[in-house]
Amino acid sequence: MIVDLTPADGAAYDPASDPRVADYLAMSDAALRQVADPAAGRYIAESTTVVRRAIAAGHTPRSFFLARKHVPALADLLEQFDDVPAYVGEPELLEAIAGFHLHRGALAAMQRPAALDLGTVLQDARRIAILEDIADHTNVGAIFRSAAALGIDAVLITPRCADPLYRRAIRVSMGTVFQIPWVRLGVWHDAVAHLRAAGFTLAALEVTDEALPVDDVAAQNHEKLALILGTEGAGVSAAALANSDLQVVIPMAAGVDSLNVAAASAVAFWELRAR
Incomplete structure (x- = not known):
């Protein structure tokens, strides 16, 4: 389910007040994410290759977050998980949300697997x-x-x-x-x-x-x-x-x-x- 994050013409956009992208905020703060991500039961997979390997390992996506030009590269996964939101935008908008430039163009918030015995x-x-x-x-x-x-x-x-x-x-x-x-x-x-x-x-x-x-x-x-x-x-x-x-x-x-x-x-x- 593709969700375009591009605001309407002239509209202001504040990522911090958008609950849809909460999993992707403050991603450059490693110390924060080390605590916050396990507590929220999530992790972030970065790059189309890593996203594919995570899903191949049986892990479940919570959402996708990708530059518009990378949609075709993950089209099969977006179709497979058509009830999972795929937040799409131009690189500048994604960078404003995540706090860093997405060199590999695609992220996914994944559900953490259960801890092993x-x-x-x-x-x-x-x-x-x-x-x-x-x-x-x-x-x-x-x-x-x-x-x-x-x-x-x-x-x-x-x-x-x-x-x-x-x-x-x-x-x-x-x-x-x-x-x-x-x-x-x-x-x-x-x-x-x-x-x-x-x-x-x-x-x-x-x-x-x-x-x-x-x-x-x-x-x-x-x-x-x-x-x-x-x-x-x-x-x-x-x-x-x-x-x-x-x-x-x-x-x-x-x-x-x-x-x-x-x-x-x-x-x-x-x-x-x-x-």
């Missing part, structure tokens, strides 16, 4: 990634993309970790956040007992005196392994290190002391994959 997620998994307080949405998205590509069966995230369903994280992940199971933990240390009961060895990716080179850990061929990745800068917390069974390090050459957490995750996922 930790026990169910762990049941058949052999490789798990735990993201501890990783605050950068770009890094979270990149880690999910590597996790999906390199054999990680599920991702657990701590309370202060960035939202995997924030639009930037989704975009960077290329929609892989829709295909890999993930669970937000209450306090992730409370999940340690669940992980151990499920047979997981907890390995922290962190430089410590006891850390083993990643290829040495790979040679141990753990049946089930949960890899803890720490926040940018501070790394894995002291509490997480205390809960880990071992620490893992990626040996560096030429005096480089570390990799970005997203790059490091890709190396570790590949080296520590189930064999």
Whole structure:
């Protein structure tokens, strides 16, 4: 159901007073959206590719929001969900509403899927990634993309970790956040007992005196392994290190002391994959 947002000639338009576009207001405020979107049971999918992948994953659109020229690219979805409003306008109008230029021309407000059960997620998994307080949405998205590509069966995230369903994280992940199971933990240390009961060895990716080179850990061929990745800068917390069974390090050459957490995750996922 296409709804043209273009105001009548000469009419003033105030997006803040238009309840139809409430899902799309203040989209450039990441801190606000990190709280407001989960509370409202929604997330925003950005670009026609991501919108398609979200729907292919079984997620339900609340509305579409797109530049007029992008209507043909989503015509089949608009027909499939003909009872869902598709708000259409020129790029300048959409930018005034969203607060940023829609380079990819199309957004959709999606209903958040129900949270997954930790026990169910762990049941058949052999490789798990735990993201501890990783605050950068770009890094979270990149880690999910590597996790999906390199054999990680599920991702657990701590309370202060960035939202995997924030639009930037989704975009960077290329929609892989829709295909890999993930669970937000209450306090992730409370999940340690669940992980151990499920047979997981907890390995922290962190430089410590006891850390083993990643290829040495790979040679141990753990049946089930949960890899803890720490926040940018501070790394894995002291509490997480205390809960880990071992620490893992990626040996560096030429005096480089570390990799970005997203790059490091890709190396570790590949080296520590189930064999």
